[in-house]
Amino acid sequence: MAKIALLIGVSEYLPEFPALPSAVKDVEAxxxxxxxxEMGGFDEIKVLENSNRQQIEExxxxxxxxxxxxxxxxxxxxxxxxxxxxxxxxxxxxxTRKGQRGIVTPTAVGxxxxxxxxxxxxxxxxxxxxxxxxxxxxxKGMTAKGDxxxxxxxxxxxxxxAILMSSSAVQSSFESEGSExxxxxxxxxxxxxxxxxxxxxxxxxxxxxxxxxVSEKVHEESPAMTPQFAPVKEGYRIYLASSPQDDxxxxxxxxxxxxxxxxxxxxxxxxxxLLEELCKRYGISDEEAKAIESEEMEPYIQFHKxxxxxxxxxxxxxxxxxxxxxxxRETLRExxxxxxxxxxxxADIEERFLPESQESNSEVFTTAKAIETSPQNDEIELLxxxxxxxxxxxxFLVNGEWKEAxxxxxxxxxxxxxxxxxxxxxxxxxxxxxCKDLCTIDGLWVKYSNGKFGFSVQKExxxxxxxxxxxxxxxxxxxxxxxxxxxxxxxxxxxxxxxxISTDYIGHLPSxxxxxxxxxxxxxxxxxxxxxTCGL
Numbered sequence: 001m002a003k004i005a006l007l008i009g010v011s012e013y014l015p016e017f018p019a020l021p022s023a024v025k026d027v028e029a030x031x032x033x034x035x036x037x038e039m040g041g042f043d044e045i046k047v048l049e050n051s052n053r054q055q056i057e058e059x060x061x062x063x064x065x066x067x068x069x070x071x072x073x074x075x076x077x078x079x080x081x082x083x084x085x086x087x088x089x090x091x092x093x094x095x096t097r098k099g100q101r102g103i104v105t106p107t108a109v110g111x112x113x114x115x116x117x118x119x120x121x122x123x124x125x126x127x128x129x130x131x132x133x134x135x136x137x138x139x140k141g142m143t144a145k146g147d148x149x150x151x152x153x154x155x156x157x158x159x160x161x162a163i164l165m166s167s168s169a170v171q172s173s174f175e176s177e178g179s180e181x182x183x184x185x186x187x188x189x190x191x192x193x194x195x196x197x198x199x200x201x202x203x204x205x206x207x208x209x210x211x212x213x214v215s216e217k218v219h220e221e222s223p224a225m226t227p228q229f230a231p232v233k234e235g236y237r238i239y240l241a242s243s244p245q246d247d248x249x250x251x252x253x254x255x256x257x258x259x260x261x262x263x264x265x266x267x268x269x270x271x272x273x274l275l276e277e278l279c280k281r282y283g284i285s286d287e288e289a290k291a292i293e294s295e296e297m298e299p300y301i302q303f304h305k306x307x308x309x310x311x312x313x314x315x316x317x318x319x320x321x322x323x324x325x326x327x328x329r330e331t332l333r334e335x336x337x338x339x340x341x342x343x344x345x346x347a348d349i350e351e352r353f354l355p356e357s358q359e360s361n362s363e364v365f366t367t368a369k370a371i372e373t374s375p376q377n378d379e380i381e382l383l384x385x386x387x388x389x390x391x392x393x394x395x396f397l398v399n400g401e402w403k404e405a406x407x408x409x410x411x412x413x414x415x416x417x418x419x420x421x422x423x424x425x426x427x428x429x430x431x432x433x434x435c436k437d438l439c440t441i442d443g444l445w446v447k448y449s450n451g452k453f454g455f456s457v458q459k460e461x462x463x464x465x466x467x468x469x470x471x472x473x474x475x476x477x478x479x480x481x482x483x484x485x486x487x488x489x490x491x492x493x494x495x496x497x498x499x500x501i502s503t504d505y506i507g508h509l510p511s512x513x514x515x516x517x518x519x520x521x522x523x524x525x526x527x528x529x530x531x532x533t534c535g536l
Contacts, residue, residue, distance in 0.1 A: 001070040003042040005034055006063040008091075010079035012050045016098045017080050024049045026078035026131060026185040033192040033241070034074070040192065040241045042074070053093045056109050064121035072238060074127040075114065078185060081132030082108060089138050091130075111138045124160035125238050127207055131184045135165035135228070161232035162207035164214075167225055183340075184227065187217040190295070195243030195250045196257070203245045208236035212489065219488040220265070221299035222306070222340025226477070226489070248282035249292065256296045265300025267293065306339040311349045318353045344482055348504070380443045385434035386416045390444065397448035402509060403499035409441055410512035430526045435534035442536050445510060449501060456536035458483060458507040459528040469529045476525070483507040 009027035011020045027047055034040030048059055063073055080092035082103045090096070090108035097104050115138075118126050130138055166184035179186050188210065191197030197205045197213035211229040218225050229236075244250060255278060259271045267275065279289050313335060321328050336346060382390045390412060396405035414420065416437050417429040438455065445454035461482055467475045480486035484498065484505030497511060 001068070001072070002044065003040070003072045003074075004044045004063065004067075005030075005040075005042050005074040005076065006046050006048070006059055007031055007034075007076045008048045008051070008056060008059070008079070009077075010050055010091075010093060012094045013080065013092065014095065014097050017092060017096070020079060020182075022180060022182045022185075023078040025180045026182055027076070029181055029185065029189045030076055033189050038242065038244075050094050052095060053107065053109055056091070056093065057113055060109075060114055060117050064117040064123065064126075067121055067123040069122055069124050071123045072125045072127070072240070073121065073123050074129070074240070076129045076131075078131040078182060081130065081134045083134050088112070089134060091132065114138075118161065126161045127164070127238055127240065128162070129164045129188070131166045131182055131188075133167060135167050138163060138165060160238065161230075162211075162236060162238050163228075163230040163232075164207065164211050165228040165230070166218075167227065183218055183221060183225070184214065187214040190217070192241045192243075194253060194295075195247060196253055197241075198243035201245070203243055204239045205241040205243055206236060207231065207238045207240060210240060215489040217299055221302045223303070223345055223481075224337065224340045224342045229489075249284060249288065252278055252282055252284055252289065253292050253296065256293055260296055260300065265297060265303070267297075306341055307345065307349065310336060310339055310341060310346055311353075314346070314349055315353045318355070322355065342478075342481060344484075344505070380440065380447055383436045383440050384416075385436045388412050388415050388437065390440055393441065394444050394448075397444055400501065402453075402501065405445075406499065406510050406512040409445075409510045412441070413437075427526045430530055433530055438531065438534050439536060441510075442531070449509075452501060452506055453509040454507075455510065455527065455531050459531045459536060461507045462525075462528050467525070467528065469525065471525045485511065 007027045007030050009023040009025075011023040013019060027049060031045055031047055034042045035045050046059060046063075048056060051059075060075065063075060067073060077091055080096070082090050082092050082096065084090060084105055085102045089111040090103055090105060091111070091114075092108050096108040114128065118128075128138070166182075181189065191210055191213040192205060195205070197210045199209045199212060208229065208231060211227065215227045215229075218227055252275075256267075256275065259267055259275070263271065275289065275293075278284075279286070314332065317324070317328065317332060324332070336342075380394070382394065384390065392408045393405055393412060396402075396408055413425065413433070416434065417425065417432075419425070419429070442455045446456060451457065458479075462475075462479050465475050465478050465482065466472075467479065477486060480491070482505070484503065485492055485508075494512065498505065498508060
């Protein structure tokens with residue numbers, strides 16, 4: 001078995017594209033960790049820097065041709081990713097240019113070239129790492145070897161492939177302030193170099209572990225950037241590097257990570273004492289400990305710098321240009337995107353600086369703000385179609401017992417469709433759910449949360465994000481981030497939700513009725529469609 005890598009970095013471009021000084025440095029950093037015998041242990045690494053299309057395509061051919069089944073083949077690219085009018089991904093070269101109809105495709109390397117050579121390779125351990133804008137578009141139309149009808153997005157057909165992408169099909173990738181490397185590659189290198197990406201502690205770093213590590217780090221620094229991972233069959237088990245076992249510095253690093261994640265990037269007083277004792281036990285010097293802590297705090301520091309910068313911009317914009325015109329709103333949205341921030345990250349900033357006297361008469365700038373409602377003095381009539389009593393739901397809500405109300409809501413909804421408590425609602429159940437019952441449930445939640453919770457609140461957020469009756473993974477993930485059901489690349493466990501009216505997340509509840517795999521795929525979309533039909 002051989003381990004062979006092709007690393008491509010393009011920093012120099014025609015005037016149509018900004019230069020990317022980090023791209024060539026990304027390649028050099030990746031070569032350092034992959035070529036290290038105690039880390040990547042790759043036998044052969046070819047590097048191309050600012051090469052033309054023909055050189056790149058020939059190197060891609062050489063990487064995948066005449067290989068054995070057990071060879072590990074890795075393709076890495078850092079540079080500009082561009083999409084054609086048909087939304088197909090192309091890797092930009094130093095000669096890539098734009099015409100009236102968009103990208104001049106013969107001047108760039110099509111993702112289809114890479115896909116084709118992967119399909120023809122005998123190797124069953126193929127890894128692709130794309131650090132470029134719109135890299136998530138790489139899997140568009142990708143077929144598996146031997147079956148041209150399999151779409152990788154739907155079936156993930158093929159065998160032994162792992163595709164790691166710095167962003168989704170519609171996202172830009174971001175640079176990392178204060179670092180010579182791109183934000184994505186910076187954490188790829190860090191995860192391998194420190195061994196911290198070995199999440200199961202078996203001494204090896206697999207493709208899925210590396211993706212998980214990098215995604216969490218990237219999300220801490222730039223929440224709007226969502227790295228993607230497309231494992232194919234055994235692809236997630238492809239081992240890329242080794243990590244030190246029983247390394248006291250690595251154990252210390254993991255404890256620091258744990259503390260920072262729990263404390264939103266800070267080390268509190270008691271945790272500081274804990275780390276001091278660990279240093280004594282592990283024999284770690286103060287200098288070594290501070291270096292580890294600084295590295296782990298860096299993404300949080302960068303995130304807060306971005307928040308501070310947005311606060312400066314937004315406060316000045318309000319002072320000089322409020323109320324905003326659509327052109328100004330669009331500019332602010334673009335600034336937010338360039339900083340790698342999401343609506344929910346800046347919602348508090350925008351709410352603090354928008355004038356209270358004009359706020360209710362102006363368009364809400366982000367969908368993270370609560371829908372304005374005035375609690376009615378009269379009690380909501382507990383109407384029903386299926387003889388289900390909603391008294392307990394109301395009483396729990398009146399008393400502020402949000403988790404109990406959430407669980408009772410789920411029980412009632414299951415009872416309406418004739419299911420037992422341990423079952424899950426299907427799309428068909430939701431499509432036929434009685435409007436009278438749905439309106440009663442939603443009315444209770446909206447009333448007693450002062451418009452913060454409820455299916456109608458969630459529906460409004462979902463629609464504002466571009467959601468339709470058709471399931472769209474990107475929109476659904478954005479919705480989950482918005483309402484606080486998802487963090488980084490992970491869905492939160494039910495017990496990790498915030499059952500408190502003081503939570504920052506609008507539309508956070510109700511949630512219990514949807515806590516099943518099927519719900520995440522179709523249930524929420526169908527429910528919001530049903531809510532629309534019922535006039536919520």
